Amino acid sequence: MIEFTMPSLGADMESGTFVEWLVKPGDAVRRGQVVCVIETQKGAVEVEIWDEGVVERLVARPGDELPVGAVMAVLRGAAEPAGRADKPSPPAAERTPRASRPAKPQGGPPTTPAMPAAGRPRISPAARRRAVELGIDPATLVPSQPGAPLQLADVERA
Known part of the structure; x- marks a missing residue:
């Protein structure tokens, strides 16, 4: 089994918020394929996988705050038999759901749209x-x- 873990996407990154999976259990994945989206302090980042295999189990869920190195998914290598990833998901104590994060200050939305000088919006x-x-x-x-x-x-x- 191959563990796909939360990567460090910056020198000062300690954790990231899992946003969404772009694969599902049973999907074959290859090195360099974008498999999920992580939100960091600097924005949303599409994350590539560096192994090849078949997605056996998705551990991370949308909204999970995960430290760098936390297991997000388990893959089965091409030569491994199916169904070996029977380990349960990490206990709830190892996960920090979105609701337990400090609340962002509430205020009215800014009035300036996200338009740079070139006329095209800046967007992740x-x-x-x-x-x-x-x-x-x-x-x-x-x-x-x-x-x-x-x-x-x-x-x-x-």
Whole structure:
């Protein structure tokens, strides 16, 4: 079994919030394939896998705050028989659900849209993909943090 863990996406990154899976159990994955989206302090990041195999079990759930190195999924190598990943998910004490994170200050939405000088909105890749899925024009959205690119949560809130 191969453990797919939360990568360190920056020198000062200690944890990240799991946003979504782009694969499901039973899917074959290959090195370099984007398999999930993680939200960091700097924005949403599409994460590639560095192993090849078949997704046996997804451990991380949307909203989970996971430390760097935490197991997010278990893969079965191509030569391994199916059904060997019978280990239960980590206990709840090892997970920090979204609700237990400190609340962000509440305030009115900023009035400045996320438009750089070139006229195209600054938006994370995951947020751009979700906006297309929902048929939302990113130019009409306002980021939750003034001056920051639009994030997945900004698109979901629209």
